[in-house]
Amino acid sequence: MIIITPRYTIIENGAINKIEEVLKKLNLRNPLIVTGRNTKKYCKFSYDVEYYDEILNSQIIEQKYIGYDCIIGVGGGRAIDTGKYLAYKLRIPFISVPTTASNDGIASPIVSIKQPSFMADAPIAIIADTEIIKKSPKRLLSAGMGDIVSNITAVLDWKLAYKERGEKYSESSAIFSKTIAKELISYVLNSDLSEYHNKLVKALVGSGIAIAIANSSRPASGSEHLFSHALDKLKEEYNLDVNSLHGEQCGIGTIMMSYLHEKENKKLFGLHEKIKMSLKKVDAPTTAKELGFDEDIIIEALTIAHKIRNRWTILREGLSREEAKKLAEETGII
Ligand SMILES: NC(=O)C1=CN([C@@H]2O[C@H](COP(=O)(O)OP(=O)(O)OC[C@H]3O[C@@H](n4cnc5c(N)ncnc54)[C@H](OP(=O)(O)O)[C@@H]3O)[C@@H](O)[C@H]2O)C=CC1
Ligand SMILES: O=C(CO)COP(=O)(O)O
Ligand SMILES: [Zn+2]
Secondary structure (H helix, E strand, O other): OOOOOOOEEEEEOOHHHHHHHHHHHOOOOOEEEEEOOOOHHHOOOOOEEEEHHHHHHOOOHHHHOOOOOEEEEEEOHHHHHHHHHHHHHHOOOEEEEEOOOOOHHHOOOEEOOOOOOEEOOOOOEEEEEHHHHHHOOHHHHHHHHHHHHHHHHHHHHHHHHHHHHOOOOOHHHHHHHHHHHHHHHHHHHOOOOOOHHHHHHHHHHHHHHHHHHHOOOHHHOOHHHHHHHHHHHHHHHOOOOOOOOHHHHHHHHHHHHHHHHHHHOHHHOOHHHHHHHHHHHOOOOOOHHHHOOOHHHHHHHHHHHHHOOOOOOOOOOOOOHHHHHHHHHHOOOO
C-alpha cells in the first residue's frame, strides 16, 4: 500500500503569501487555481483561475485543463474537493489552500463531491492561512466542529465492524483520529474559544491525515456520515430548499449515533450529552429545526442511512421508522 501524506503543511497567519515559495520548493511553475465566487478575492496571484462550478459543469475536463503542472484549490470544501478531483484526473499534484475550516477534506485524499466518495491523492501541500480562516463566516467554523466530533462515532463504528464483521482495522489510525476529537472537545468545553479557529484547522488537517494513513475514510466517517449523506440524498430527491452544511449534518448525526453506542456500552454513558454541549458551545445546530429540516426528513434519513454504502456501523441492518423517531426524540433532535 502506498500512503501519500502532505510534504509541506503550513498553518499560520499570512501563510497564503508562502504559495510561491512552496511552488518553488516543489519545482512547480504553472498552477491552475480552482476557487469559488466568494473566495476568489484571496487569489491575488498571477496564475490562471477557474471557478469550481465551471469545472463541475464541463464534460471534457481532461482536455480543457491540459498543460498545468499542479492545481491549487483555494476556498471552502467544494473548491478544495473540485481542485483535488481535477488534479487527480490530470495526474498532477494538488495544493490545498483552505479559506475556512468547515470539514476535513482540507488534507484528506478523498473526493466527496458526490456519493460514493472515492480515494484520490492527498494534497502535496497544505497552506492554511489562519488570518483568513479566523475571518471566515462563523457558521462554517461551527460546522467544522461537527466534522471533528464525527471521529468519535466513526471510530466506535469501525471497531464494531472489526468485531462483528472482521473488517480490517487499524488501532493506531483509530486512536489518532479519536484523540484529535477528544482534545478539541475538551478545549471547546474548557476555554474561552479564543484559539478555536487555530485548534480546529489543526484538528481537521490531522483528521484528513488519519484518513490518508488508514487509506479509508473509516477513521472519520461512520454512521453519522451515513446519516449526513442520506440527508443530502433526500435534499436532492425532494428538491428541498435547505442550505445545511456537511459538518452541521454530521454533528447532529454524531449526537444520535453516540447515543446508540451508549445504549450498548455503559462505559460510554454521557457521551452524546458531552458532544451536544461542545456543538452548542460553538453555536453549531443541535436540533432538526436549527439544521433546517422537517422532522419527517430526519426520520427518513435515519431509516435509509445504512443503505448509503456498504459500511457496517451501529445502524447494522437499519432502523425502523419507529426506532428512528424514538432515537431522534430521545436525543432532542426533534
Ligand atoms: N474530500 C473530503 O474528505 C470531504 C469533502 N467535503 C466537500 O466539502 C463540501 C462542503 O464544504 P463546505 O465548506 O461545508 O461548503 P461549501 O464549499 O459549499 O462552502 C460554503 C460557502 O462558504 C463560502 N466560503 C468559504 N470560505 C469563505 C470565506 N473565507 N469567506 C466567505 N465565504 C467563504 C463558500 O464560497 P464559494 O461560493 O466561493 O465556494 C460557499 O459559499 C462537500 O460538498 C464536499 O464536496 C466534505 C467533507 C469531506
Ligand atoms: O466527509 C468525510 C470525512 O469527514 C469523507 O467521508 P465519506 O467517505 O463518508 O465521504
Ligand atoms: Zn466529513
